[in-house]
Amino acid sequence: MAAKKKPKEIEKTLKLSPKPVWDVLTQKERKTALDFSKGYKKFLDAARTEREAVREIVTMAKAKGFSETPSKKPLKYLKINREKSIALAVIGKKPLTEGFRIVTSHIDAPRLDLKQNPLYEDVDLALLRTHYYGGIKKYQWVAIPLAIHGTIIKKDGTKLNLVLGEDDKDPVFTICDLLPHLSHKTQDTKKLRDAIVGEKLTILVGSIPFPDEEAKERFKLNILDILNKRWGLVEEDFLSAEIEVVPAFKTRDVGFDESLIGGYGQDDRVCAYCSLQAILSVEKQPEWTSIALFLDKEEIGSDGNTGAKSTFLELVVSDLFRLQKKNPTSEALRQALFNAKALSADVNGAINPNYQDVHEKQNAARLGYGVCVTKFTGSGGKYNANDASAEYVGEIRRLFNENGVVWQMAELGKVDEGGGGTIAKYLAEYGMDMIDCGTVLLGMHSPFEISSKMDVYETFKAYKVFYIG
Ligand code: MN
Numbered sequence: 083m084a085a086k087k088k089p090k091e092i093e094k095t096l097k098l099s100p101k102p103v104w105d106v107l108t109q110k111e112r113k114t115a116l117d118f119s120k121g122y123k124k125f126l127d128a129a130r131t132e133r134e135a136v137r138e139i140v141t142m143a144k145a146k147g148f149s150e151t152p153s154k155k156p157l158k159y160l161k162i163n164r165e166k167s168i169a170l171a172v173i174g175k176k177p178l179t180e181g182f183r184i185v186t187s188h189i190d191a192p193r194l195d196l197k198q199n200p201l202y203e204d205v206d207l208a209l210l211r212t213h214y215y216g217g218i219k220k221y222q223w224v225a226i227p228l229a230i231h232g233t234i235i236k237k238d239g240t241k242l243n244l245v246l247g248e249d250d251k252d253p254v255f256t257i258c259d260l261l262p263h264l265s266h267k268t269q270d271t272k273k274l275r276d277a278i279v280g281e282k283l284t285i286l287v288g289s290i291p292f293p294d295e296e297a298k299e300r301f302k303l304n305i306l307d308i309l310n311k312r313w314g315l316v317e318e319d320f321l322s323a324e325i326e327v328v329p330a331f332k333t334r335d336v337g338f339d340e341s342l343i344g345g346y347g348q349d350d351r352v353c354a355y356c357s358l359q360a361i362l363s364v365e366k367q368p369e370w371t372s373i374a375l376f377l378d379k380e381e382i383g384s385d386g387n388t389g390a391k392s393t394f395l396e397l398v399v400s401d402l403f404r405l406q407k408k409n410p411t412s413e414a415l416r417q418a419l420f421n422a423k424a425l426s427a428d429v430n431g432a433i434n435p436n437y438q439d440v441h442e443k444q445n446a447a448r449l450g451y452g453v454c455v456t457k458f459t460g461s462g463g464k465y466n467a468n469d470a471s472a473e474y475v476g477e478i479r480r481l482f483n484e485n486g487v488v489w490q491m492a493e494l495g496k497v498d499e500g501g502g503g504t505i506a507k508y509l510a511e512y513g514m515d516m517i518d519c520g521t522v523l524l525g526m527h528s529p530f531e532i533s534s535k536m537d538v539y540e541t542f543k544a545y546k547v548f549y550i551g
Pocket residue numbers: 188349350380428429
């Protein structure tokens with residue numbers, strides 16, 4: 083007869099009891115995790131826009147032997163889509179028609195874009211008009227230092243990449259908020275979302291009049307004169323430009339214990355960085371072809387030719403077939419995509435200490451409890467959700483448990499509180515198994531998002547074991 087189990091043991095065996103990563107990792111693993119976060123912080127500071135993220139990814143991937151035309155085994159493939167989205171892949175042993183492993187993140191982030199004709203002057207100040215990109219809370223973007231990152235196609239077709247506001251020696255830009263003494267009617271008594279309207283998100287860029295007193299719009303003209311002298315620009319160049327405005331502060335450690343990372347653009351460059359490091363760590367030819375896909379336009383619905391709804395992935399998989407010396411017929415391509423297994427690498431929201439009521443705590447993500455698996459996203463009765471199957475969740479559960487990945491399962495917010503989506507549902511249309519899996523953040527979509535260094539590391543571990551088991 084078996085010995086009777088003590089109540090404590092029964093509790094340990096039967097109950098789900100999540101633990102902070104800090105309690106699980108050894109001192110040595112902790113150090114590895116803390117070192118990992120250093121590289122991540124550098125990446126976050128260098129990749130302030132989707133184009134800059136692509137540039138960083140290309141540099142790091144090429145250093146590890148990835149190429150548009152790989153020839154050395156294991157074959158490490160790289161393909162860029164219009165400087166804004168990119169795929170990396172390592173060719174595996176199994177035929178692609180049996181499927182592949184893919185981790186998909188996005189490298190765009192909420193921000194302000196300049197309007198196509200942005201420059202104007204008013205009350206002796208020069209300003210730029212903007213149209214915000216993605217889900218921002220407008221009040222968070224006023225009265226903070228801002229940097230400008232632009233790609234401008236000039237009249238003759240030459241391309242100018244311009245960054246101003248990131249170097250300590252650079253000037254920065256800002257949006258003028260209203261002083262509290264005079265904001266009672268205009269802002270204070272309004273709903274938070276109406277207190278600052280989109281058209282008032284104008285960027286302050288100058289206050290010196292052009293020296294010719296006869297000239298019209300002298301403050302605007304002086305800025306045009308500076309832009310022309312420094313970069314050879316004329317006002318029409320704005321029309322064929324993409325100029326993004328982002329917070330001008332560096333990624334920092336947060337807390338007395340330096341356990342957290344604060345910075346702009348962590349949604350979703352944290353998952354992008356972790357999937358990048360995961361695929362870079364694939365040294366030997368894996369069983370399954372591994373793909374890391376970095377997409378643009380997630381924050382505005384995944385539309386456009388660089389978003390998840392584009393056919394870029396089909397083009398990539400066709401190339402991979404050729405690298406396996408197979409003909410990418412449309413039938414073979416459909417099979418490969420249908421049999422694939424995917425992690426939608428995107429962030430989830432952690433319980434906010436100040437607003438705990440919006441979460442249902444038993445199913446909410448916690449900072450520091452490891453990489454977060456989200457069976458379904460969406461809102462209002464799972465509408466718009468890619469709801470992963472129990473079988474696929476079971477597979478991911480076994481994979482993570484067997485490989486010592488610290489993970490948590492969560493859904494975003496209370497049932498009727500709101501919600502959000504990721505690219506999961508778009509790529510799932512191919513038939514692949516798909517589940518959301520990424521880092522949790524506090525203050526998601528704010529100019530200064532917070533992550534836990536331990537969660538970042540567990541995210542990397544999760545993607546790595548997903549590729550190589
Ligand atoms: Mn995201």
